Amino acid sequence: MDVTIYHNPACGTSRNTLALIRHAGIEPTVIEYLQDPPSRAALVELIAAAGLSVREAMRQNVPPYVERGLDDPALTDDALIEAMLREPILINRPFVVSPLGVRLCRPSELVLDLLPPITRPFSKEDGEVVIDADGRRVS
Incomplete structure (x- = not known):
């Protein structure tokens, strides 16, 4: 599956x-948007x-x-798009693109809707459980 974050x-x-994307067995295309901001057309499309x-x-x-103002x-x-292009820190993140759609993944577990089913347990870096030991989504 082709995924971009x-x-x-x-x-x-x-x-x-x-x-979470990597936990699904996918190595996504990673765009560090602060260093490599999207074009105007790409941002509008996202x-x-x-x-x-x-x-x-x-x-x-x-x-900013x-x-x-x-x-x-x-x-x-x-005007807002132009501001985001000038100062990419204004772009909310992370946007994820997959064959299943495009999402602003806030909270991060929203990415699960864009990935194949994951049944292995997963916890966020702060310890919050996203997928429990039984493979069920917690949230």
Whole structure:
């Protein structure tokens, strides 16, 4: 299965999502989007395919969001996209693309909807159980 993750290794949610993909036996294409941001067309497609609004795809808890006045509800989607392209830290993460769809995987276990069934136990890096010893999804 061909899977791509737009990843930030400094983010626990992104690390857990990547670990779940690998736990499924898949070595995904990893795009560290802070160093290699998506093109405008790719970003617009990711957001649309995930069924999100542009604002839902933005990180609103980072300094550039308020510092740049991006909290202004009058801003257009185009203006928000341009801001994300200029400052990729504003792109929420991790986005995952698989043949089963596109998702913003927050929380990380949302990636399970994009992968083949996993029945082996899995816990997040903080110890939270995602798949229990009986192979059942916990959440």
